[in-house]
Amino acid sequence: MSERVVPAAARQRRRPTKQGVVLSQELIVETALRLIEEHGSDALSVRRLGRALGADPSSIYRYFRHTDDLLLAIADELIGRTMRPWRPTGEWLADLRELGLRVHAGALAQPRAAALSAYRVTGRAYEIQAVEAILGVLRRAGFPDPEAVRIYHAFVDQALAFGALDSANAALPRAAREAEAQVWRTVYSRLPADTHPNIAATAPHLVATMRGSSYPAAQELLLTAAAARLREIRAAHGS
Amino acid sequence: MSERVVPAAARQRRRPTKQGVVLSQELIVETALRLIEEHGSDALSVRRLGRALGADPSSIYRYFRHTDDLLLAIADELIGRTMRPWRPTGEWLADLRELGLRVHAGALAQPRAAALSAYRVTGRAYEIQAVEAILGVLRRAGFPDPEAVRIYHAFVDQALAFGALDSANAALPRAAREAEAQVWRTVYSRLPADTHPNIAATAPHLVATMRGSSYPAAQELLLTAAAARLREIRAAHGS
DNA sequence: ACCTTATGACAACACCGTTGACCTGTGAAG
DNA sequence: CTTCACAGGTCAACGGTGTTGTCATAAGGT
Numbered sequence: 417m418s419e420r421v422v423p424a425a426a427r428q429r430r431r432p433t434k435q436g437v438v439l440s441q442e443l444i445v446e447t448a449l450r451l452i453e454e455h456g457s458d459a460l461s462v463r464r465l466g467r468a469l470g471a472d473p474s475s476i477y478r479y480f481r482h483t484d485d486l487l488l489a490i491a492d493e494l495i496g497r498t499m500r501p502w503r504p505t506g507e508w509l510a511d512l513r514e515l516g517l518r519v520h521a522g523a524l525a526q527p528r529a530a531a532l533s534a535y536r537v538t539g540r541a542y543e544i545q546a547v548e549a550i551l552g553v554l555r556r557a558g559f560p561d562p563e564a565v566r567i568y569h570a571f572v573d574q575a576l577a578f579g580a581l582d583s584a585n586a587a588l589p590r591a592a593r594e595a596e597a598q599v600w601r602t603v604y605s606r607l608p609a610d611t612h613p614n615i616a617a618t619a620p621h622l623v624a625t626m627r628g629s630s631y632p633a634a635q636e637l638l639l640t641a642a643a644a645r646l647r648e649i650r651a652a653h654g655s
Numbered sequence: 656m657s658e659r660v661v662p663a664a665a666r667q668r669r670r671p672t673k674q675g676v677v678l679s680q681e682l683i684v685e686t687a688l689r690l691i692e693e694h695g696s697d698a699l700s701v702r703r704l705g706r707a708l709g710a711d712p713s714s715i716y717r718y719f720r721h722t723d724d725l726l727l728a729i730a731d732e733l734i735g736r737t738m739r740p741w742r743p744t745g746e747w748l749a750d751l752r753e754l755g756l757r758v759h760a761g762a763l764a765q766p767r768a769a770a771l772s773a774y775r776v777t778g779r780a781y782e783i784q785a786v787e788a789i790l791g792v793l794r795r796a797g798f799p800d801p802e803a804v805r806i807y808h809a810f811v812d813q814a815l816a817f818g819a820l821d822s823a824n825a826a827l828p829r830a831a832r833e834a835e836a837q838v839w840r841t842v843y844s845r846l847p848a849d850t851h852p853n854i855a856a857t858a859p860h861l862v863a864t865m866r867g868s869s870y871p872a873a874q875e876l877l878l879t880a881a882a883a884r885l886r887e888i889r890a891a892h893g894s
Numbered sequence: 895a896c897c898t899t900a901t902g903a904c905a906a907c908a909c910c911g912t913t914g915a916c917c918t919g920t921g922a923a924g
Numbered sequence: 925c926t927t928c929a930c931a932g933g934t935c936a937a938c939g940g941t942g943t944t945g946t947c948a949t950a951a952g953g954t
Contacts (some may be wrong), residue, residue: 422900433901461941461942472904475903477944484831534820539838539842544851551853552853555856561857565861566864573868577819577820580816580819580820581812581815581819584819585775596776603783604786612787614791618800625805633808637806637809638876641875641877644880644883645879666932669920670920670932672932678932701910711933711934711935712912714933716912716913
C-alpha cells in the first residue's frame with residue numbers, strides 16, 4: 417500500500433523533480449532555513465518552500481508528514497549549529513555561562529527561526545546531545561539528580577525564552593522599533609514625580625538599560641543562585 | 656473621505672447588524688476572549704469572530720485596522736486583569752513572587768495575545784502602572800536605583816519571556832503537544848546508560864518535571880540571588 | 895525487458911486575512 | 925418634519941494557507 421512518508425534511511429529511488437532537483441530531508445531543511453533567513457519566518461510555507469525547491473508543494477509531504485514535522489527538523493538543525501562548536505572546559509560555571517550566551521547569541525543570529533523553534537521538544541539527535549551535555553555538566557559539578565534536572569530546565573528554558581523574546585524584538589520592522597524607543601524617551605522619562613515617583617527617580621537608568629538585552633543579567637542571577645545552592649549541598653554533604 | 660477606523664470616543668452612530676447586535680470595541684474584545692476561552696486560541700479568526708458576534712467579518716475592520724490591533728487590545732485588557740486585583744503587602748520578596756506568577760499565569764490564559772505582546776512596549780496605562788509598582792517594591796526594599804533597575808529589567812523580562820515561551824507551547828495543536836509528551840516518555844526515558852549516562856540516570860526526574868513550566872523554579876533562583884545581593888548591600892551600608 | 899512501486903505532479907477542498915464597492919439607517923441640521 | 929451626508933454593515937473577490945486523493949512515470953530489482 418505504500419506509506420506516504422518513507423524513512424530517510426530506506427530511500428533509494430532518487431527521482432528528480434520536473435525542474436531537475438533531487439529532494440531529500442536535508443535539502444528541504446536547508447532550503448527552509450535559507451528561506452527564513454532571507455525573507456523572515458512568515459515566508460515559510462509549504463507552498464513557498466516548494467517553489468524555492470523547484471518542486472510541487474505536495475512533494476514535501478513525502479518527506480515530512482505535517483508542517484510540524486518539518487519545523488521540528490529545522491529546530492534540531494539549529495540546535496546542532498549551536499552545539500557543534502561547543503567544548504566544555506570542566507569548570508561548570510564557566511561552561512554554563514558560555515553555553516547560555518551561545519544559545520542566546522545563536523537565537524539573535526537567526527531571529528525568525530529561533531522564535532519558531534524555541535518552544536518545541538524535538539526528541540531528535542542534536543537535542544538529545546545537548547540535554548546529555550548540560551545534565552553532565554551539572555551532575556559532575558555535584559548537583560544531586562533532582563536538583564540537576566530542576567536547574568537544567570530553568571537554565572535552558574531561560575536561555576531559549578530570552579533568545580526568542582530578544583530576537584522577536586530584533587525582528588520588528590524598523591519603524592516599530594523606533595516607535596518603541598520613542599515611547600521610553602517620551603512617555604516614561606516624562607512622567608511626573610508626584611504620580612509616578614519610582615519611574616521618575618530611575619528614569620535615566622531605565623532609558624539607559626532599555627537598549628540592551630537583560631539576558632546576561634538574568635543568567636548571572638540564575639547562576640549565582642545555583643552556585644550558592646551548590647555550596648549548601650556540598651556543606652551538608654561534607655559535614 | 657471617511658477613515659476606515661473611527662476612534663472609539665468619536666463613535667455615535669450605533670447601527671445594529673443584520674442580526675441585531677450593536678458592535679463596539681469592548682464587545683469585540685470580550686467576544687474574542689470568550690471565543691478563545693471556550694474553543695482554544697486556534698478558534699480566534701476574524702471570520703469566526705464575525706460569526707460569533709453575529710456580524711460580517713469585515714465589520715471588525717471598522718474597529719481594528721488589523722488582527723494585530725485586535726490582539727494588542729486583548730493583551731491590554733489582560734494586563735488590566737492581571738494588575739487590577741494585585742495588592743502589594745510590603746514584603747518585597749513575597750510581592751515580586753506573587754506578581755511574577757500572576758503575569759506568567761495571565762500569559763498562559765491567553766497564549767496568542769501574550770506571544771504577540773510580550774516583546775512590545777505599549778506605553779499604555781496598565782503597563783506604566785506595572786513598571787511603577789515593581790520599581791517601587793524594589794526601591795522600598797532597599798535596592799539602590801541602578802541595581803533596582805537592573806533587577807527590575809531581568810525580573811520583568813524573565814516573566815514575559817517565560818510567559819511567551821510557555822504560552823507558545825500551550826498554543827500548540829493538541830496533537831503536537833501529545834507528541835511532545837510522547838517524546839519524553841519514549842525517546843528520553845529509553846536511552847541506554849552507556850551512550851547517554853546523564854539522561855539515563857535522571858530520566859524519571861526529567862519526565863516528571865517536563866509537564867510543568869520551569870518558570871517558578873527560574874523565578875525562585877532569580878529572586879534568591881536578588882535577596883542575597885540585598886543582604887550584601889545592607890551589610891555594606893550598615894558597616 | 896518487465897513489473898512494482900516510490901515519488902513527483904496536479905487539482906481540489908476548506909479555510910484564512912484583507913480590501914474595495916455598495917447600500918442603508920442614523921442622527922444632525924435646516 | 926424633511927433632508928442628506930456619511931458611518932458603518934454587507935457582499936464579493938483576491939490571493940494566500942495546509943492538506944489530501946488521484947494519477948502518471950521513471951527508477952531499480954528481477
